[in-house]
Amino acid sequence: MFPSNFPLLRISGSFSAYFPKVKLILGLNTYSLFWRKGVYRLMNRFRSILLMFLGVVLGVIPLFAANIFMRDFVYKQGEQHLEQSAQRTLKHSEGLIQLAVDVFSALPHYQVLECGDELQSRFRAMVLRHTTLHDVGLVYNGEFMYCSSLKESTRFYPTSDVVIGSVPHLSYVAVNDGETGKNGVLVKWAISDAVSLGGFILVDAFNLEFMQNEFADLFRMTVSLTNSAQIAETSPESRLLKRAPFSLVKLDPAWTENLITYQQESDRYPITVSVGVPFQAVWDAFSGAMNVINGLGILIGALILIFFMRISLRKPGQYDSIEQGIKRKEFIPYYQPIIDIQNGRLAGCEVLVRWRKADGSIVSPGHFIDIAEASGLARPMTSLLMEKVAQDLSVSYSRHPHLKVAINLFNRHFDDLGIVSEIEQTFGNSGVRFNQLVFEITERQPLENLDRARAIIARMQKLGVRVALDDAGTGHGGFAYLQKLGMNIIKIDKLFVDAITSGCDSVPIVDSLRQMAKGMDMVVVAEGVETEEQLDYLRRTGIDEAQGYIFAPPLPARAYLELVGALGGDANQLDDQETPLIISPDSLVTMPKTQTA
Numbered sequence: 001m002f003p004s005n006f007p008l009l010r011i012s013g014s015f016s017a018y019f020p021k022v023k024l025i026l027g028l029n030t031y032s033l034f035w036r037k038g039v040y041r042l043m044n045r046f047r048s049i050l051l052m053f054l055g056v057v058l059g060v061i062p063l064f065a066a067n068i069f070m071r072d073f074v075y076k077q078g079e080q081h082l083e084q085s086a087q088r089t090l091k092h093s094e095g096l097i098q099l100a101v102d103v104f105s106a107l108p109h110y111q112v113l114e115c116g117d118e119l120q121s122r123f124r125a126m127v128l129r130h131t132t133l134h135d136v137g138l139v140y141n142g143e144f145m146y147c148s149s150l151k152e153s154t155r156f157y158p159t160s161d162v163v164i165g166s167v168p169h170l171s172y173v174a175v176n177d178g179e180t181g182k183n184g185v186l187v188k189w190a191i192s193d194a195v196s197l198g199g200f201i202l203v204d205a206f207n208l209e210f211m212q213n214e215f216a217d218l219f220r221m222t223v224s225l226t227n228s229a230q231i232a233e234t235s236p237e238s239r240l241l242k243r244a245p246f247s248l249v250k251l252d253p254a255w256t257e258n259l260i261t262y263q264q265e266s267d268r269y270p271i272t273v274s275v276g277v278p279f280q281a282v283w284d285a286f287s288g289a290m291n292v293i294n295g296l297g298i299l300i301g302a303l304i305l306i307f308f309m310r311i312s313l314r315k316p317g318q319y320d321s322i323e324q325g326i327k328r329k330e331f332i333p334y335y336q337p338i339i340d341i342q343n344g345r346l347a348g349c350e351v352l353v354r355w356r357k358a359d360g361s362i363v364s365p366g367h368f369i370d371i372a373e374a375s376g377l378a379r380p381m382t383s384l385l386m387e388k389v390a391q392d393l394s395v396s397y398s399r400h401p402h403l404k405v406a407i408n409l410f411n412r413h414f415d416d417l418g419i420v421s422e423i424e425q426t427f428g429n430s431g432v433r434f435n436q437l438v439f440e441i442t443e444r445q446p447l448e449n450l451d452r453a454r455a456i457i458a459r460m461q462k463l464g465v466r467v468a469l470d471d472a473g474t475g476h477g478g479f480a481y482l483q484k485l486g487m488n489i490i491k492i493d494k495l496f497v498d499a500i501t502s503g504c505d506s507v508p509i510v511d512s513l514r515q516m517a518k519g520m521d522m523v524v525v526a527e528g529v530e531t532e533e534q535l536d537y538l539r540r541t542g543i544d545e546a547q548g549y550i551f552a553p554p555l556p557a558r559a560y561l562e563l564v565g566a567l568g569g570d571a572n573q574l575d576d577q578e579t580p581l582i583i584s585p586d587s588l589v590t591m592p593k594t595q596t597a
């Protein structure tokens with residue numbers, strides 16, 4: 001997992017609006033990047049362009065993917081065709097050589113050293129019977145053939161080195177008949193150190209027209225000895241120019257580029273067949289299918305592009321809207337009452353921001369707070385809220401000095417001392433005194449520099465302000481926060497309060513948080529109290545204060561002030577001790593739910 005001080009990015013916006021509980025956490029140090037207001041602003045300004053660009057990129061991907069897939073498919077198809085042709089040609093070539101070998105093995109070896117009429121007529125009979133053998137005779141010193149079936153003697157000029165196959169007394173060499181100029185392969189069966197039986201196979205015997213498919217006119221095929229001397233070759237050029245194999249044909253370089261090739265070697269004789277076909281030729285054969293696939297790719301790409309264009313044009317970036325909202329002072333405080341559950345009196349409230357839009361709709365923080373915090377806009381938003389709180393509560397709170405008001409800060413407020421001077425300026429001359437103010441710091445977000453945060457908190461506390469740890473037990477800090485930061489109040493998260501169900505005797509996490517807080521002389525507040533069982537348990541176990549729907553939801557200023565007026569009485573006539581109880585010590589009497597946010 002990530003180290004505890006690792007900055008996290010909460011992806012927010014419309015995603016968290018639909019799934020407020022779900023927060024995607026990336027293990028990337030991008031928080032600080034997003035924090036940089038400039039980058040954020042820039043990103044929002046260019047949001048449309050970015051989205052369009054993304055649309056184009058994503059739109060092109062299906063097209064590319066289809067083409068890459070098809071290229072691979074076409075390549076394999078080409079290879080398959082070539083494999084079949086190579087196999088056929090190899091079999092045929094092996095057959096030719098096998099014939100020569102068969103001829104030698106049929107001759108009576110003990111007499112062949114002497115060239116007589118009988119031997120010569122046998123040679124002739126062999127040549128007649130096996131038409132692929134052009135000549136059979138005795139070969140002296142590897143080149144000179146005598147006792148030949150065709151003529152008295154002939155000289156062969158080797159065009160390759162001798163290759164020995166898997167049978168030791170058989171050898172092969174590519175040769176040129178000195179007299180006729182014909183090329184071929186000379187297969188020799190050694191019968192003494194100087195003399196061999198020789199069979200001459202003409203290149204014409206290697207029939208290479210085995211490409212029985214749509215690429216037949218395009219392929220190039222070579223049969224060669226394994227010392228790479230070409231025995232026979234066919235290529236589009238040679239066919240086109242009606243030239244015999246071995247003639248000097250200059251290949252068109254375009255033809256040899258991007259060739260699909262296949263090679264197969266005989267395991268009986270030292271011959272290899274190589275086949276190649278230009279990729280473009282095979283690709284062209286699939287042009288019909290490619291048109292369909294490209295069409296589909298373009299369609300899918302266009303749909304993706306349209307989708308992104310629509311998103312990019314739908315609404316302005318959320319950053320811009322929030323910034324505008326702050327300028328138009330659309331962010332207002334709602335107040336959720338906090339009750340002292342040991343004496344039943346109103347203890348104060350927590351300020352929870354709401355976005356009152358121009359059309360009168362009220363938007364909950366789940367829809368914008370993450371982006372406001374990540375972009376830094378939460379700072380001017382908090383300033384606006386503090387001003388409103390000072391305006392809303394000044395008169396009422398000056399009459400009820402025991403009431404407190406808790407305001408949420410976020411981790412970037414602890415980057416510098418700005419928040420301290422802001423508190424001084426906003427509340428210094430208002431009816432809300434410093435000792436009525438509580439500032440909440442959530443444990444969900446890590447504080448970058450604990451020492452700096454400690455110094456800022458100390459300056460706040462010097463004014464008389466108290467500081468609370470919000471969402472205790474859910475996040476990064478835990479005990480370390482409480483100890484190091486010198487908190488005054490701890491707020492137990494709703495998550496743990498929910499664990500208090502009817503009939504449960506103890507909830508260890510709530511109990512241990514309370515014990516820890518009490519050991520440090522801190523006030524404990526429970527959040528999100530909804531049931532009488534929860535309230536009963538919290539009271540019994542000595543939790544000081546609670547807030548939740550069992551008492552009231554966050555209320556608009558007027559409703560909260562009416563509540564203060566009703567429960568707080570007139571400060572000129574009532575002192576704090578006479579504030580009416582809203583929870584009787586013996587039986588629980590809960591306030592009616594007045595107005596929902």
Ligand SMILES: Nc1nc2c(ncn2[C@@H]2O[C@@H]3COP(=O)(O)O[C@H]4[C@@H](O)[C@H](n5cnc6c(=O)[nH]c(N)nc65)O[C@@H]4COP(=O)(O)O[C@H]3[C@H]2O)c(=O)[nH]1
Nearest residue numbers: 352353364365366369408409410528529530547548549554
């Ligand atoms: N189910 C249930 N919910 C209850 C109950 N009692 C209170 N709540 C809700 O629980 C949330 C408590 O606030 P939070 O933990 O500080 O969590 C807050 C806080 O993290 C953030 N937030 C709200 N206002 C501000 C603000 O002014 N500044 C900053 N930085 N964050 C704020 O947004 C969060 C959500 O705020 P809200 O939507 O107002 O949601 C509030 C409140 O309306 C209950 O009995 N049952």
